[in-house]
Amino acid sequence: MHRGLKPLLAVAAVGLAAGCSSPSQPQVTFYSHGNAVAVEAAQFCDPTGQECSPPKPEAVGELRMVGRDPLQISVPAEVAGAPWQVVFLYRGLNGQELDGRSPVFTPDSRHSYTLQLPPDGARIEHVEVQQFSAVLSQGADGGVDFGIGGSWVLNVKQ
Template identity: 85%
Template sequence: MHRGLKPLLAVAAAGLAAGCASPNQPQVTFYSHGDSVAVDAAQYCDPTGDQCSPPNQEAVGELRMANRDPLQISVPAEVSQAPWQVVFLYQGLDGKQLDGRSPVFTPNSRHAYTLQLPPDGARIEHVEVQQFSAVLTQGADGGVDFGIGGSWVLDVKQ
C-alpha cells in the first residue's frame, strides 16, 4: 500500500470497527488497454455502517498500464447507490508523487468513470474507489466528514 493513501484507509478502518457481520461484498472492475481486473473490497460496510466486514489488506488488484493510458472503472449498483469517488496517486512529469481525486458522484447517478491523468501527470500508480457511508464524524475544520463505507484498491504496474 502506498504511503499517501494510508490516512484514507485509516479513516475507513475507523468506520468499519463498528460492526461485526459481513455484508455482501460487491466487486469493482478496472480496465485499461484490453486488460481488466475485478477487485474485492479491501473494506466494506452496508450503507448505514451497521454491518462491516473486517479489513482485507490482500484485496488489492494489479493491472498493467502504459504511461498515459486512461483507466476505466466500473462499479455495480451496490456501490453506486451511495456517493462514491476515485482517489489516486500518480507520478508527475517531474518525477514527484502527486495525488488527485474525482468529483464525488451522487447516488445512482453513474456506474462508471474514466480516469484520465491530469496534464502534469506521467503515469498512474495507485487507485482507490471509495464509497461513502451514512456515518458522520466531526471534521478537523469544525464541519462534518462522511465515513468511507467501502474501498476497492488497485496498484498499477508499468
C-alpha cells in the first residue's frame, strides 16, 4: 500500500463508525501529453465528515506520462470549496522512492494545479488529491490535524 493512502484509511474508519451514507461524488481529472482520465473518489465525505461513501480501493485511475511532461490536475467546485492539496510519490535517478506535496490550497482559491517534476530526471509514480474535512484529531507534534474527507488516486505508467 502506498503511503498516500494511510490517511484515507483512517478517515474511512471514522466515516464507517459514524454510520455514514453516500454524498454525491465529484470526479478529479488528471491530464498529461494529450491524455486525460477522470477519477472517482476512493473516499468522499461531506464537509463535516458525518456522511461518507464506502471506501472504494478500486477507484484508482491510470495515466501514461511521456517523458518529462507536467501533470495537470483539475478539481470541481465540490473539491475546491474546501482546503485541498496534492501528494505524490516519485522515483529519483538512483531508484530511491521520494515523496512530496503541494501547498494546501484554501477554499475556492483554485480549481487546478500543475505538478512539475524535479529537474533531476525523476519519474512520477503515484498522485493523490486530498480534500480536507472539518474532522480534527490530535497531531503527533501536539498540534491539530485535519482529517482527509476526500481522496482521488492516480497511478502513473511510464
